[in-house]
Amino acid sequence: MKPSNKGIHHITVLGGDGQRTTDFYVKTLGLRMIMKTVNQDDPSTYHLFYVNGTSQPGSSMTFFPWPMAVQGKPGSGESAVVSFAVPSGSIGYWAERFGEQDIDFDGPFERFEKQVVSFMDPDRLKLELVFDDSVNSVDAWDKGTVPAEYGIRGFWSTTMKITETEPTAALLEEVFGFEKIVTDGNQTLLQTGNRVGGSVILEKVEPKQGQNGRGIVHHVAFRAKDDEEHEEMREMVLERGFNPTGVIDRRFFKSVYFQSPGGVLFEIATDGPGYESAQNEEDLGRKLYLPERFESRREMIEKRLPEITV
Secondary structure, X not given: OOOOOOXXXXXXXXXXXXXXXXXXXXXXXOOEEEEEEEXXXXXXXXXXXXXXXXXXXXXXXXXXXXXXXXXXXXXXXXXXXXXXXXXXXXXXXXXHHXXXXXXXXXXXXXXXXXXXXXXXXXXXXXXXXXXXXXXXXXXXXXXXXXXXXXXXXXXEEEEEEXXXXXXXHHHHHHOOOOEEEEEEOOEEEEEOOOOOOOEEEEEEOOOOOOEOOEOEEXXXXXXXXXXXXXXXXXXXXXXXXXXXXXXXXXXXXXXEEEEOOOOOEEEEEEOOOOHHHOXXXXXXXXXXXXXXXXXXXXXXXXXXXXXXOO
């Protein structure tokens, strides 16, 4: 496996009710809500961010909550599973916690030599906990509802269900620093050297029509360490015949989007400057953050948005 800073930066999902999503990811899974902001393309809706203890790239699960959205149905050409990394000795804790909170789960079962438990969030997005001793020293959120010794450390992987895996595998290897590790049946594991966000599973499937809506992954973002690498990766994508957007400044990272060959919307996001550059510590996840261009409309935007509390 390549020693690398590469890997998943964040994963963004179309959600349903924002308060219900916050209750699940903060109160049930023990993540930190680090950013409460608006969809920068539609400030009438929220964009919510949940992270581990250090808010490092590779730990950000983000949501566009649309309370009136229909239930989505996963199909081919999508990232259909989000897997979180937790310490290897925490299986008993999580099984007991899910039992107490009436969360149905399957497992533990073994995949790629790791123990895995699968379950669903309130919008029926398939989630997994992957028990991995390599993440034991990564910081979980220590002020949450889950004791830090058992807490989620970030992403372990996401599983992309696509009909032709080789073009996507080549892109992940050549641009994003992944290395093909092993193929088991119709699943291929690619990894970088990162303990969080360092794995992607490509699952070869038959074509299947899905339906956009609640519980469907909107896009998967991959890391660029700085502006220079961000531009280099954009050029590499362009040279391979894809059509990336220009660089978009999201204030806490910069973004480029393009459609991957398997159909999943990819983003390239810079590691910095980070959420802490946008708000004070006491405001993170609590006070609505607005990009500067929306500040003059704050009163109207806040009136339109439903209240979400942590």
